[in-house]
Amino acid sequence: MGNNVVTLIGLLAATLTTTSFVPQLIKSWRKRETKDISLWMLLILGAGIFLWMVYGLLIHDLPIILANSISFVLVIFILFFKIRYDRGN
């Protein structure tokens, strides 16, 4: 398979996994209810995504760098909502 197709699959994978956090962010923001979401998931996921970003930079892999930079910001926002709304309830 050509390099371009492979990169395209990587970018599509990156777009999907990164985009997936958007509906969660919107749902948490609208409903102000986050208790069913695991705090540990968000903490470990955030740390892991950060390391993926570092890994992407080290192997110069564009899909990995892009995906994980944006995912990291989104997960941090969901984490922020989790801490804020769980405390309020």
Add this chain to the structure above:
Amino acid sequence: MGNNVVTLIGLLAATLTTTSFVPQLIKSWRKRETKDISLWMLLILGAGIFLWMVYGLLIHDLPIILANSISFVLVIFILFFKIRYDRGN
């Protein structure tokens, strides 16, 4: 940085992002409450993780293949709980 160190960082990143779904799985299974989790997140995430797995296979990247195969199974289980418990409530 040596190739071994880079692979180690990738494997650590992989371990963290994959492991992150375990506390969510345990929490959802124990509490039987999943309504705050976005269904769209799980669906898009599942599709994205599947494509990452394909991407990893195409570029022969061990951390990406390993991480996403296990993550995929875990996310499918969380999705199963989400569908099951939301319907029951």
